[in-house]
Amino acid sequence: MSFSTLGLTPALLEALAAQNYTQPYPIQQEVIPAIINRKDVLGIAPTGSGKTAGYVLPILTILEGRKLTRNRHIQVLILVPTRELAMQVHEVFKLFGIAIPGKIKMLSVFGGVAVNPQMMALQGVSILIATPGRLLDLVESNAVHLSGVEILVLDEADKMLNLGFQEEMNRIFALLPKKRQNLLFSATLSDDVNNINQLLLHEPLVIKIEAETDNIDLIEQLAYFVPEERKGPLLRYLIKKNDLKQVLVFTSSVYSAEKVAEKLRNSGVDAWAMHSKLSQKARTETMDRFKSGKLRVMVATDLISRGIDIKFLPHVINYELPRSPKDYIHRIGRTGRAESPGEAISFVSPEEEHHFRVIQKKMGKWVTMIDSKNIEFRGF
Numbered sequence: 001m002s003f004s005t006l007g008l009t010p011a012l013l014e015a016l017a018a019q020n021y022t023q024p025y026p027i028q029q030e031v032i033p034a035i036i037n038r039k040d041v042l043g044i045a046p047t048g049s050g051k052t053a054g055y056v057l058p059i060l061t062i063l064e065g066r067k068l069t070r071n072r073h074i075q076v077l078i079l080v081p082t083r084e085l086a087m088q089v090h091e092v093f094k095l096f097g098i099a100i101p102g103k104i105k106m107l108s109v110f111g112g113v114a115v116n117p118q119m120m121a122l123q124g125v126s127i128l129i130a131t132p133g134r135l136l137d138l139v140e141s142n143a144v145h146l147s148g149v150e151i152l153v154l155d156e157a158d159k160m161l162n163l164g165f166q167e168e169m170n171r172i173f174a175l176l177p178k179k180r181q182n183l184l185f186s187a188t189l190s191d192d193v194n195n196i197n198q199l200l201l202h203e204p205l206v207i208k209i210e211a212e213t214d215n216i217d218l219i220e221q222l223a224y225f226v227p228e229e230r231k232g233p234l235l236r237y238l239i240k241k242n243d244l245k246q247v248l249v250f251t252s253s254v255y256s257a258e259k260v261a262e263k264l265r266n267s268g269v270d271a272w273a274m275h276s277k278l279s280q281k282a283r284t285e286t287m288d289r290f291k292s293g294k295l296r297v298m299v300a301t302d303l304i305s306r307g308i309d310i311k312f313l314p315h316v317i318n319y320e321l322p323r324s325p326k327d328y329i330h331r332i333g334r335t336g337r338a339e340s341p342g343e344a345i346s347f348v349s350p351e352e353e354h355h356f357r358v359i360q361k362k363m364g365k366w367v368t369m370i371d372s373k374n375i376e377f378r379g380f
């Protein structure tokens, strides 16, 4: 199967080849022609499945050659839960958007940064990627109007609902024109997501991709049984002894992320924390350094984890286990992405042992457990 049979504009085919996208992922094969045919889509697909390009490419194809008739009346609205995802989706639009002749203007907006530059930048924008709260602020100040929206995309809808955006989303839906195309993507089909599906979608194409659980077989999983207070030394031991590079460490709180990163730095390992309490600038810088391989260790919390999109991430370490088995799969899923095998290590304290059993049961896979008592890592 090649991209050339999906109905995409020829300008994009060259850009795809230049990006080494040699063939469409399964979700792309299905959704690209459907979106170009202006059908609604319900995609149950996690990050890593290729869903972003799945909607970016056909949207650009639809908008090619279109003129914006009224300033500040966007044509495409993409709602996302976090600024990381907003920036990531924006990048994909930019990556392929430059291939389209006649410039299509696109912008991402999110909270936590000044609103004025966003208001100004909204001039002439066709495609807007936004978090719900900031979008409403901009609508209220007349910086953008939603009455011309032809295509609505909800990306990571489950996450948006989990973060409590339901009310904002309802207010946004009420501002959109009745006749439009709706594309809904979510990692899971919870009852709440299904409610939105029933409310918004009209005879959608439904596609379900279980990329991350499929990927699990690609990931080498290992667990260490270790008392809470020995986790720090064990982490430093594993990183140094095995000379690990590009390690993503997960903790369960901002406090712990900072502490783990600081201790790693004190022991000579370049490590920085990544969480929601940091400024946007610090987050972008850390993420860029990590992605480009300049930063050896990034210590992140779960909230941030969905925005991390790295093609070949070799090591994930769960310093603390996530609360839900789904989050566990999501965390380790990013090592086995795009057919590159990876390694996922979990630290399991006596208090977490029962919970780890639950996770393994849900995942349907048992993980080899090494007792850290048998490893000599004093002094690390």
Ligand code: AMP
Binding pocket: 020, 021, 022, 023, 024, 025, 028, 046, 047, 048, 049, 050, 051, 052, 053, 309, 310, 311, 338
């Ligand atoms: P997503 O699920 O949208 O977050 O995409 C996961 C990753 O796969 C991103 O890094 C994309 O750049 C990459 N990707 C998406 N589609 C393709 C494709 N057809 N060929 C190669 N890489 C792809």
